[in-house]
Amino acid sequence: xxxxxxxxxxxxxxxxxxxxxxxxxxxxxxxxxxxxxxxxxxxxxxxxxxxxxxxxxxxxxxxxxxxxxxxxxxxxxxxxxxxxxxxxxxxxxxxxxxxxxxxxxxxxxxxxxxxxxxxxxxxxxxxxxxxxx
Amino acid sequence: xxxxxxxxxxxxxxxxxxxxxxxxxxxxxxxxxxxxxxxxxxxxxxxxxxxxxxxxxxxxxxxxxxxxxxxxxxxxxxxxxxxxxxxxxxxxxxxxxxxxxxxxxxxxxxxxxxxxxxxxxxxxxxxxxxxxx
DNA sequence: AATCCTCAGTCTAAATTGCAAACTCAGCCT
DNA sequence: AGGCTGAGTTTGCAATTTAGACTGAGGATT
Numbered sequence: 575x576x577x578x579x580x581x582x583x584x585x586x587x588x589x590x591x592x593x594x595x596x597x598x599x600x601x602x603x604x605x606x607x608x609x610x611x612x613x614x615x616x617x618x619x620x621x622x623x624x625x626x627x628x629x630x631x632x633x634x635x636x637x638x639x640x641x642x643x644x645x646x647x648x649x650x651x652x653x654x655x656x657x658x659x660x661x662x663x664x665x666x667x668x669x670x671x672x673x674x675x676x677x678x679x680x681x682x683x684x685x686x687x688x689x690x691x692x693x694x695x696x697x698x699x700x701x702x703x704x705x706x707x
Numbered sequence: 708x709x710x711x712x713x714x715x716x717x718x719x720x721x722x723x724x725x726x727x728x729x730x731x732x733x734x735x736x737x738x739x740x741x742x743x744x745x746x747x748x749x750x751x752x753x754x755x756x757x758x759x760x761x762x763x764x765x766x767x768x769x770x771x772x773x774x775x776x777x778x779x780x781x782x783x784x785x786x787x788x789x790x791x792x793x794x795x796x797x798x799x800x801x802x803x804x805x806x807x808x809x810x811x812x813x814x815x816x817x818x819x820x821x822x823x824x825x826x827x828x829x830x831x832x833x834x835x836x837x838x839x840x
Numbered sequence: 841a842a843t844c845c846t847c848a849g850t851c852t853a854a855a856t857t858g859c860a861a862a863c864t865c866a867g868c869c870t
Numbered sequence: 871a872g873g874c875t876g877a878g879t880t881t882g883c884a885a886t887t888t889a890g891a892c893t894g895a896g897g898a899t900t
Binding site for chain 1: 708711712713717719721725729784786790791792794796800804806811815816817818819821822823825832833836840
């Protein structure tokens with residue numbers, strides 16, 4: 575997991591990925607939303623592509639020249655759980671009502687991130703041990 | 708969640724917290740494990756204490772002078788889910804067998820981080836929507 | 841008692857990284 | 871031809887990070 579923090583342990587990368595989960599994927603939009611300097615944004619996007627969390631693709635709007643944008647790879651999408659866990663953690667200790675919620679299709683109640691044992695039983699964080707082989 | 712990335716969006720803070728989950732909490736041990744420069748380590752530990760993820764306490768080993776060390780606060784411990792999610796994500800795309808596993812008391816099967824709806828039903832990441840109020 | 845050792849930092853100068861703002865380049869639009 | 875837009879690149883300066891030396895408190899060693 576040390577390498578995971580190589581990728582995620584960075585102010586901008588986390589924010590970029592969050593944007594990606596919300597669906598934003600054009601350079602200018604990301605830049606406007608998170609306010610990173612362009613040069614840093616270029617660098618981070620390149621790194622995220624190198625790490626196969628994002629991929630760069632061409633798109634063309636009608637009557638516009640082709641441009642490129644970024645989208646999450648499958649591997650990147652799987653990081654969603656990490657973001658949900660982070661958001662849940664943050665919301666819990668923040669006293670504001672969250673303005674963004676993640677809900678399952680066909681429900682209004684937000685999803686929770688929980689731990690489960692191999693029998694499907696929910697487990698509390700305090701009830702787990704570390705096993706080192 | 709932008710502020711969460713203020714705290715976590717940093718190469719060393721993530722590693723320090725991981726150490727804390729493994730139980731390491733003395734300055735020298737953290738330093739030896741993660742290799743951060745001392746001055747940065749001091750700075751990050753102070754920040755993590757300020758953000759109430761860690762607390763500093765005195766301890767005394769028999770026949771040694773009192774020293775201080777760091778331990779996770781309750782708020783810090785709750786971040787465990789984020790770390791487990793990160794580890795699970797990393798393990799999935801890493802082809803090595805993980806050498807560290809988190810297992811519930813009284814079992815050998817590692818816990819999984821999953822999403823659950825309000826009725827306790829497990830939900831897949833692909834089945835959720837964003838709701839903005 | 842003087843010196844040594846360990847831990848937990850602090851200090852410093854050099855290297856790296858981050859920054860804002862200006863510049864570039866391709867192609868569509870008037 | 872000139873302008874505009876998106877997606878960068880460049881530049882010169884500011885802030886952060888780094889390795890490594892230094893500090894200071896107190897127990898241990900001589």
